[in-house]
């Protein structure tokens with residue numbers, strides 16, 4: 001399966017992954033053939049991408065760290081918790097604990113798997129789905145930092161609830177599609193402290209978890225908020241969530257920009273290491289992310305173009321590639337694959353956006369020219 005933009009979706013294509021609403025209802029089941037009605041509906045729901053089956057579908061297996069079922073159930077619990085706070089009711093800490101335990105179990109049993117999938121989100125559940133992703137990514141990071149189970153659970157609760165203070169921020173401000181004014185930004189920043197104030201009412205939640213809500217926008221050079229803490233004055237759990245929060249936000253389609261590729265999001269984090277982010281934490285997160293996820297279309301230094309078929313956790317820069325065209329742009333017949341890990345002089349020089357990957361595969365299939373598409377990219381690994 002392959003992720004494509006809804007703009008490129010056509011009648012007859014097969015949806016490869018179920019798309020859920022934030023209430024856990026299936027909006028579009030896997031295996032369903034798209035038609036104009038569905039495509040229009042997806043656009044109306046502000047869903048920008050979907051996974052489709054294609055000729056690689058039977059061979060490309062994209063591993064999942066946390067099952068879709070657990071992910072959707074946890075999104076529901078986060079939504080419920082936010083709703084309880086909005087209604088001035090007490091939250092159910094036991095539900096949150098159970099949810100984190102479940103995710104942790106799954107993450108631990110897949111700790112050798114790289115994160116490949118970028119989930120499809122509906123616009124209205126952005127905060128809830130984001131909270132679950134931040135929890136998963138934070139736990140993977142904690143495992144790479146050799147945390148024990150108690151630490152992982154504290155980190156998991158803090159990560160899942162890091163934005164609970166947003167329940168105290170007006171909805172029109174949270175969803176504002178344009179740049180915030182200075183005053184609006186100051187109001188928005190209050191969600192950190194508000195989150196801390198909410199969570200500290202619950203003695204069964206560790207004070208370290210509540211500090212994740214308080215400190216996840218602090219930056220190690222002191223440029224963050226609300227208190228401008230720096231370095232180790234920011235608790236390590238918060239330094240982790242600072243990184244996973246930004247990473248997952250970059251990977252989401254937003255009203256004002258399409259999602260970043262993992263490669264570009266990773267570059268943003270690497271640029272921020274030492275100034276904004278703890279470099280140890282950035283390295284620990286990156287240990288778990290597929291830089292070139294399965295299904296990415298890439299160009300090699302030899303001029304050849306191919307599609308990533310498999311990734312090795314020990315050498316993420318050097319995946320296994322199925323050749324599409326050679327340097328003269330001739331289609332490569334059959335199923336020739338090369339393992340970059342075994343070829344020290346061959347490396348990836350370009351990775352193409354979702355949109356370009358789609359067009360390249362289309363042209364190769366139809367025997368057209370991909371020359372102009374290959375030049376059309378701004379994304380160059382350095």
Ligand SMILES: [Fe+2]
Nearest residue numbers: 162163216217
């Ligand atoms: Fe936040």
